[in-house]
Amino acid sequence: MASLCSDEWRAICDKFTNAQHLTDVESRNDPENDPFRSKYKARELLREIYCSLKSRGAGEEDGGGESGDQRPPEPPVDVQREDVFSQGLSGDSAGGLRAAKLGAVEYYLGVNHVDTEELSAGQEHLMNCMKQLEKCRVSSENVSLFIHVRNQLGILWAGREETETAQGYLETAESIYQRYNKEEGSPPTDMTEYFATEENLLTHQERTKRFELAYTHTMYYLAQVYQNLGQTERAATYCHSTLQRQLQLNQFSPMEWALNAATLSQYYITKGRYMEGRHCLSAATVISGLAGEVPSEAAAQESETESERRDQLRQKRAEIARCWIKYCLNLLQDAKKLLEDSTGEMDTDRQEELKGERRREEEEEEKGRKSALLFGSEDTFDSIASLEEKVQCLFPLDFTEARGVFLVGQNYVTQAKEYFEMDGYVTDHIEILQDHSSLFRGLAFFEQDMERRCKMHKRRVDMLEPICNDLNAQYYLLIRRQLMFELAETYNEMMDLKLTLANRQADTQSLDNHTIKKFNSLCSASAKYFQMFLDSLASPEGKLPEHLEEEVLRPALVARFRVARLYSRLICSTPTAQLENLNKSLENYKYVVQYCEAHLEAGAAVETELELSKEMVGLLPLKINRLKARMAANN
Incomplete structure (x- = not known):
């Protein structure tokens, strides 16, 4: 100057x-x-x-120049x-x-x-x-x-x-x-x-x-x-x-960078862009490993005590592990949607068709990977690429491929739980367990052996049931409702599997006592947890709400519908018990119909269940009357 x-x-x-x-x-x-x-x-x-x-x-x-603190016009x-x-x-x-x-x-x-x-x-x-x-x-x-x-x-x-x-x-x-x-x-x-x-x-x-x-x-x-x-x-x-x-x-600060990359992966996952999601997560895992070193001024500015810093590193790595769990879970779930038929089972024709297209998809994946904006320098790129190779980004098409995805997800479940323990991180720990349960459910879809599939669902019950029963109902009401509903559905799936297995060998009338007892046990357990869910909606005096809030509307009506269906499927040894169960079934079907008639907006939330409920409200009274007539004739 x-x-x-x-x-x-x-x-x-x-x-x-x-x-x-x-x-x-x-x-x-x-x-x-x-x-x-x-x-x-x-x-x-x-x-x-x-x-x-x-x-x-x-x-x-x-x-x-200096003008003090007077606020200027925006x-x-x-x-x-x-x-x-x-x-x-x-x-x-x-x-x-x-x-x-x-x-x-x-x-x-x-x-x-x-x-x-x-x-x-x-x-x-x-x-x-x-x-x-x-x-x-x-x-x-x-x-x-x-x-x-x-x-x-x-x-x-x-x-x-x-x-x-x-x-x-x-x-x-x-x-x-x-x-x-x-x-x-x-x-x-x-x-x-x-x-x-x-x-x-x-x-x-x-x-x-x-x-x-x-x-x-x-x-x-x-x-x-x-x-x-x-x-x-x-x-x-x-x-x-x-x-x-x-x-x-x-x-960059390694852990901050890694968390941002892991968060970005969740966006790609929701869009079905698993190649990009996997790349972000692999990079996040590799870069998070640099924490503790000082690659930049940004990292050097951290001022936490050593113990606090170590705890934060453990927490952030556990959060990255949870993002990996979501990756594996969504990949299994999206593959299931692609492969299932109208009954929820594997569409084998579609499976063979997609297997035929796999080579082209792999070529497109490699091409897309080369044209993508890749992370890493010469020092880290090989590490990122090596980690990517351990988990696929294409939809699994059979049990072997699905199991590979499942095992990666289960490994990260173990890592996440090491930090988010039940003692101190109740909500986080339970969410991780729920994801673990969902991983088993995703894998079970690919399993053709009914017995092994049933055992996978039993693993889900074993990890969720003790927690559901031990949780404080006052402080963890919403979480308990989630667990009740999932347990009810899991027992229901196990019941259907057991019946399918039995029917392959003989008709229902010829089921042995052990099979009937097992079937009824699973059926009752499912009905119990659906009913527990419904009871949780009641007031302290036990009165059910006249109007269901939007967030529980569909679950509550579906639970009613499922309870009705379960009571009608119980295999009874006496006509009196069968009549009692059919009346309970009719009562729950009527509730679904009557609620939707009184609240017209509710019908859109349960269209299929409402249609079937109306049908059963018409048919069940006839079945009940025939049963009463037989009972009267026998007396």
Whole structure:
């Protein structure tokens, strides 16, 4: 700066360096009762720098400066959408550089105020920075500041849930980066170099890294903005690119990166994009293994005690394991939907058809993998690829393939449970057990041996039943309802399997006493848990609600329907017991019909069950009357 002598300029540079050190290093050691002490000191240094620049004629024409904490008018949405390239890319004039330097001080003051929870003052300084930049054309000397200030304003407005305003600032930052790279391409001056002596200027490589990191932040914030706007596909794309750039720039905290990658995998899974989901999870597992090392400044800033840090690492790795469980579970469930016929059994024709298409799918997988945005550097890519090979991303088409997916999922169940123990993590532990149960259910679909399939369902009962019975009904009501319903359905599946096995050997009338006893036991157990679920909906006085809430409407009516069906299927040794069961069955079928007649909106939730209930309400009285007639004749 021509108007400042070398000693004065060196003093400004020293103040700026001290302010940066106070902000980035000293502030981490500030006491709890004075958490912003270092940042307040940094603010005073920045104010002194600003006054020095102003007093030397650096900004006679600008309207910036300290204005206290008065809240300025909020910027219109379109203010950040202007074309900052309207005058083209060229070298800045001396006046433009002076404005950029003043703008940079305003920017750092704005960030300082935001960091100390003075948002209105922070916004004012950031907007003053924008005003200074209005005097400049985008050039290599100021493009970094153009992007940084819009990033910060995007964060500020997103925090106020003004998502569209945040979107405007961030999309402008993105367009500035893209157009600069297209028309200029050389790494620009970093803002810190405005206040650096010649011997402290950055290298070409460091300038590039810092500029790319600024744009990575833009993408990271845009991913969150698009997520909040419901643009999930766009959000996923930006999140994926952000993660890739963080690895390339070696600017990431391993566990934070890994959790973000694992979270992204869940989006891909819900879209049936298992190749991308597997890649994210494999990368998350490999990168999480780097935790404990210090690959970047971000990781070095962690300040937890060693024991807290170890506990957090265990927890986050367990959370990644849970994402793997969901991957395996969804892969099995989606394969089941693809292969099952109208009765819920394997469609063997469809199975053979898909097996014939498998080679083409494998070729497409390899092609897609090569064209995908892959994670990792040369050091980690092989590890990620090796982990991917241990679990398939194509739908399993037979028991052998399904078992491979199941075993991977079960392995991660074990890992997750090691951290999320029942003692201390009740809800998490039970959710993991429920996923384990669902893994068994998914595998059972592929098992053709009925006896072995039944044993898989018995494993589900054994892991869920003790917990369901031991849970406190007052504190864990919703979880108990889930477990009751699942146990009822599991016993029901086992009952159907036992009957199918028996019918392969003889008709129902010829069933031996052992088979009948086993069938009735499973039937009664299923009815018991459905009834327990229904009883949990009642008031403390035992009165059932006249109106079922939306979240329990379908489960409650389905439970009624299933109880009705189960009572009608019990094999009775005496006509009296059979008559009692048929009357209970009719009572429950009538409840479904009458409730749907009284609440017309309920019919849409249970169309199939309602139709069958109406049919049974018509048929069962005839069966009951015939049974009564036979009983009277025998007497």
